[in-house]
Structures are given as C-alpha cells and as structure tokens.
Amino acid sequence: MxxxxxxxxxxxxxxxxxxxxxxxxxxxTQPGHAGYWRKVWAIAAKDLRAEVRAKEVLGTMIxxxxxAVVVFGLAFDLRVPQGAMVAPGVLWGVILFAGVLGLHxxxxxxxxxxxxxxxxxAPVDRSAIYFGKFLAQFVFxxxxxxxxxxxxxxxxxxxxxxxxxxxxxxxxLIGYTGVGTLFGALTAGIRARExxxxxxxxPVMAPVFMAGIGLTANVLDGRTFVDFRHWLLLLGIYxxxxxxxxxxxxxxxxxxx
Amino acid sequence: MSxxxxxxxxxxxxxxxxxxxxxxxxxxxxxxxxxxxxxxxLYALPASNLAGDEQTAQRIFYIHMGCNxxxxxxxxxxxxxxxxxxxxxxxxxxxxAQAAIEVGTLFGIGTILTGIFWAKPTWNTYWTWDPRLTTxxxxxxIYIAYLLFRNxxxxxxxxxxxxxxxxxxxxxxxxxxxxxxxxxxxxxxxVFGSDNPDAEGGFNxxxxxxxxxxxxxxxxxxxxxxxxxxxxxxxRLEDRIxxxxxxxx
Numbered sequence: 489m490x491x492x493x494x495x496x497x498x499x500x501x502x503x504x505x506x507x508x509x510x511x512x513x514x515x516x517t518q519p520g521h522a523g524y525w526r527k528v529w530a531i532a533a534k535d536l537r538a539e540v541r542a543k544e545v546l547g548t549m550i551x552x553x554x555x556a557v558v559v560f561g562l563a564f565d566l567r568v569p570q571g572a573m574v575a576p577g578v579l580w581g582v583i584l585f586a587g588v589l590g591l592h593x594x595x596x597x598x599x600x601x602x603x604x605x606x607x608x609x610a611p612v613d614r615s616a617i618y619f620g621k622f623l624a625q626f627v628f629x630x631x632x633x634x635x636x637x638x639x640x641x642x643x644x645x646x647x648x649x650x651x652x653x654x655x656x657x658x659x660x661l662i663g664y665t666g667v668g669t670l671f672g673a674l675t676a677g678i679r680a681r682e683x684x685x686x687x688x689x690x691p692v693m694a695p696v697f698m699a700g701i702g703l704t705a706n707v708l709d710g711r712t713f714v715d716f717r718h719w720l721l722l723l724g725i726y727x728x729x730x731x732x733x734x735x736x737x738x739x740x741x742x743x744x745x
Numbered sequence: 746m747s748x749x750x751x752x753x754x755x756x757x758x759x760x761x762x763x764x765x766x767x768x769x770x771x772x773x774x775x776x777x778x779x780x781x782x783x784x785x786x787l788y789a790l791p792a793s794n795l796a797g798d799e800q801t802a803q804r805i806f807y808i809h810m811g812c813n814x815x816x817x818x819x820x821x822x823x824x825x826x827x828x829x830x831x832x833x834x835x836x837x838x839x840x841x842a843q844a845a846i847e848v849g850t851l852f853g854i855g856t857i858l859t860g861i862f863w864a865k866p867t868w869n870t871y872w873t874w875d876p877r878l879t880t881x882x883x884x885x886x887i888y889i890a891y892l893l894f895r896n897x898x899x900x901x902x903x904x905x906x907x908x909x910x911x912x913x914x915x916x917x918x919x920x921x922x923x924x925x926x927x928x929x930x931x932x933x934x935x936v937f938g939s940d941n942p943d944a945e946g947g948f949n950x951x952x953x954x955x956x957x958x959x960x961x962x963x964x965x966x967x968x969x970x971x972x973x974x975x976x977x978x979x980x981r982l983e984d985r986i987x988x989x990x991x992x993x994x
Binding site: 667670671674675677678679680684687688690691692694695698699701702718719722725726729730733737740741743 | 831879883884886887890893894897898903906907910911913914915917918921922924925926928929
C-alpha cells in the first residue's frame with residue numbers, strides 16, 4: 489500500500505516539474521460495471537502484490553494447515569481403521585482454522601501499518617474495497633487448499649479431490665472468505681483481534697462446515713449427484729445470502745472514521 | 746448540562762408509573778413461575794405412555810419448552826432492535842437488542858441444560874447431534890460470541906453498530922444451520938432406530954398437560970419481559986452514568 493502511494497506521489501511530482509501548468513491531480517474514474525471491477529481488482533492486486541513481496545500470510549496458512557493435517561493423522565491413527573471415516577471432517581476443519589490466519593491479517597495488517605486511512609481515502613466505493621479484499625483472501629485460501637487437500641490425500645489415503653468435491657470447496661471458500669473478510673474488518677480495530685475473529689466466525693460458519701462435510705462424505709461413499717446436490721445448493725444459497733448482507737452493511741463499518 | 750441531557754437524565758431512569766409497572770411485572774413473573782412449578786409437578790397428569798424415570802423426567806418438558814420460548818423471543822427482539830438501530834441510529838434500540846440477547850442466551854443455556862437432563866433417562870445419552878440440538882447449541886454460541894465481541898469495543902457508537910451488524914449475520918445463519926443439521930443427520934446411521942428423531946420420548950398430550958403448557962407460555966412470557974425490561978433499564982442507566990462521568994471530566 490505505502491509503496492503504491494509513494495510511486496503515485498512521485499509520478500504527480502515529476503508531472504508537475506515537467507509542465508508548469510498547475511494541473512490538479514485528475515482522478516481516473518471509469519463509469520459502469522467495468523470501471524467498478526477494475527477498482528476491485530486494483531485493491532485485490534495490491535494485497536496480492538504485498539503478499540508476493542512480504543510472504544506473510546500464505547506461508548503461515550500452508551505451514552499451519554500441513555501441521556494440522558499431520559496432527560489429526562496422528563490423533564486418529566490408532567482408533568480409526570479407515571482414513572475415509574474422518575477425512576471429510578479433517579479437510580474442512582483444517583481449512584476453517586487455517587483460513588482464520590489469513591483473514592485476520594486482511595484488515596489487521598492495514599491497522600498495524602497505519603495504512604487503513606489511506607485505503608479508505610481511495611476514490612472507490614467502500615464495497616469495492618470489500619470485494620477487493622475478499623478476492624485477495626479467496627486467492628490466498630484457495631492457494632493454501634491446493635497444498636492442504638493433497639496432504640489429506642496422502643496422510644489419510646483418500647482421494648478428497650474427486651468428483652464434485654472441488655466444486656463444493658470452491659463454493660465453501662467463497663462463503664467462508666466472504667463472511668470472514670467482513671468479520672476481519674469488524675475485529676480489526678478491537679483488542680484481542682486474533683482470538684476474537686475465530687470466536688465470531690466459527691459458529692456462523694456451521695452451515696458451510698456441515699454442507700462441506702456432507703458433500704465430501706457423500707462423494708467419498710460413491711453416491712450419485714442426486715444424493716448430494718442439496719449440499720451444493722445450500723452452499724450456493726449461503727454464498728448469495730451472506731455476500732448480499734456483507735455488501736449491504738460494509739459501508740457502515742467505517743462511517744465515523 | 747444541556748437541556749437535552751437533562752431530559753435524558755430524567756427519562757434514563759423510570760418514571761413513577763414505570764416503576765409500578767415493573768413492580769407488577771416482577772410480582773406477576775414470580776407468581777407465574779410458582780404457578781408453573783405447581784402445575785408441572787402436581788397438576789399435570791403423568792404421560793400415559795411412559796413409565797418410571799422417563800415418566801418423571803418428562804415433567805421437565807414444561808421448563809424446557811418455556812426456556813426455548815424465551816430464547817426465541819429474545820433472538821427475535823434482538824433482530825428487530827438491531828435492524829431499527831442500523832436504520833435510526835438510536836442507541837436505545839441497541840440497548841434493547843443487547844438486553845434481549847443477554848436474556849435470550851440465558852434462556853438458550855436453560856433450554857440446552859434441561860434438554861441434557863431430559864435426554865439421559867429418555868434417550869440414554871446426554872447428547873446427540875439431532876438438528877434441534879445442533880441448531881440451539883450453535884445459536885447460543887453465536888450469541889455468546891456477540892456478547893464477548895461487544896465487550897472488546899471501546900467506542901459506544903462503534904460497539905452498537907458492530908454489534909448490530911453481527912446480530913444480522915447471527916440471525917441469518919440460524920435457518921441455514923437448521924437445514925444443514927437436518928440434512929446432515931440423514932447420512933449418519935440413525936441412533937434411535939427410527940427416521941424421526943422425536944420418536945423416542947414422545948408422549949401423548951392430555952388436557953391437564955395442555956393447561957400446564959399454557960401456564961408455561963404465560964409464566965415464561967412474564968419472566969422474559971421482566972428480565973428484558975429490567976436489563977434494558979439497567980443498560981440505559983449504565984450509559985447515562987458513563988455520559989455524566991464524561992461531562993464531569
């Protein structure tokens with residue numbers, strides 16, 4: 489963030505130096521949907537670029553995820569005869585816990601670096617900030633799942649990437665990071681942010697968690713699409729309902745700052 | 746002190762008539778609960794199709810259902826309070842939502858505890874992942890999180906706004922949790938040898954039991970209103986004390 493601000497002001501100054509007319513900084517705004525999504529992408533790209541340079545979030549999420557899979561593997565080793573019995577729960581449980589590590593950094597990092605005011609001053613709709621942050625978090629968690637899910641395959645000897653499971657994971661991650669990003673914004677300014685976020689997030693995630701496990705278990709049992717399509721529907725409904733509420737209320741979060 | 750704060754100082758406490766109203770409500774709630782104890786333990790005839798421990802334990806049903814009724818009322822009031830707060834930005838609605846959630850959570854915990862005591866003799870287990878048990882537990886956890894969350898926010902307006910936003914998410918997730926919990930069970934082996942989890946421990950309702958149920962509804966309505974209004978008033982006074990302290994400093 490600070491880096492992009494710096495280059496921006498640098499550009500403005502060099503512009504002023506070469507042409508003596510004192511042209512005020514022109515805000516480049518593109519109307520319509522295309523312009524909106526460009527702004528969303530600009531916010532997301534900023535977070536992704538910061539992550540590529542600082543490597544702060546993704547590494548922690550993957551390391552924690554792998555560690556958790558190994559811990560569960562050891563924990564169930566003596567008592568569970570078949571990995572398929574616990575693999576769905578392990579997969580979704582680990583994703584939920586690993587996700588929190590990224591979500592609390594989403595706005596938490598902005599608070600720590602005092603860059604939140606600059607972000608809020610960006611000439612974009614507040615909802616564009618939300619969707620940009622959401623997109624970046626989605627990419628982080630999806631990248632972590634790309635490592636965590638194969639780890640579950642190896643440790644529990646079950647193919648959790650077959651059939652409709654990846655689709656369920658996609659829908660689940662949308663709902664999870666969508667609500668998580670908003671709750672990350674709510675908890676960014678409070679004491680004990682790191683411990684408060686999972687307490688707020690986990691119970692609201694119960695439908696996603698149950699639908700994910702239900703879907704994964706059904707696919708692993710070799711059921712037909714008709715037997716588990718309601719889980720995909722539930723995940724879809726969850727995504728639509730909660731992203732809509734998030735879109736409606738996000739404006740209210742920083743109205744006094 | 747400005748005139749508005751003077752007016753608020755007067756309205757923050759309760760006027761004379763309000764005091765009498767609250768007192769009547771208190772007494773009504775006490776009589777209602779005492780009446781419910783008598784009705785559920787003595788007046789209601791035992792369930793005809795149950796025997797032994799199960800028959801005795803069935804009497805907890807009136808308290809169980811009453812608590813559930815109170816919890817539901819609390820969470821509904823909290824939704825209304827939160828939405829109105831977000832629209833009108835009147836802190837009194839936020840206080841109403843907080844009072845409703847505190848009392849609702851208390852009743853929710855009551856529902857779960859009485860359910861646990863009832864389940865052991867009837868189902869021979871304290872706990873099962875029945876959709877209703879799952880939903881009520883997760884709902885209570887959500888609202889406990891709400892109360893913890895509010896505690897962590899220092900600015901009064903921010904606390905109200907963030908609390909109201911979280912209350913919206915909390916309430917919206919309850920029906921989805923219920924449906925996922927209902928579908929979730931269907932993939933597991935059914936523990937009680939029947940498709941209907943209510944089947945074990947069900948009973949036929951007689952006339953005296955219907956009467957007792959009505960007494961339970963009235964008694965718990967009084968108890969809920971009393972606790973909720975008292976807590977609402979207390980929160981109003983708390984904010985008032987805080988405001989006055991700010992003015993002095």
